[in-house]
Amino acid sequence: MMDNDTNISTEQMNYIMQFGYIALFGTTFPIAAFVCLCCNYLLIKAMKNNFEYSKRIFPEISLGIG
Numbered sequence: 807m808m809d810n811d812t813n814i815s816t817e818q819m820n821y822i823m824q825f826g827y828i829a830l831f832g833t834t835f836p837i838a839a840f841v842c843l844c845c846n847y848l849l850i851k852a853m854k855n856n857f858e859y860s861k862r863i864f865p866e867i868s869l870g871i872g
Contacts, residue, residue, distance in 0.1 A: 821846075 824842050832838055
């Protein structure tokens with residue numbers, strides 16, 4: 807479970823860094839916001855496909871808690 811939390815915080819840090827780069831360099835490279843938008847769109851589509859086509863673990867009966 808800790809690995810999932812770390813992955814989520816890493817993704818959020820990447821979005822914050824993208825916003826910082828757009829805020830700092832947006833005046834010199836105006837198309838940067840559009841480039842980030844396209845990259846994030848492709849990333850979200852890839853994550854969606856990963857969730858749609860990944861298989862769940864087959865449930866098994868256990869004899870105790872763990």
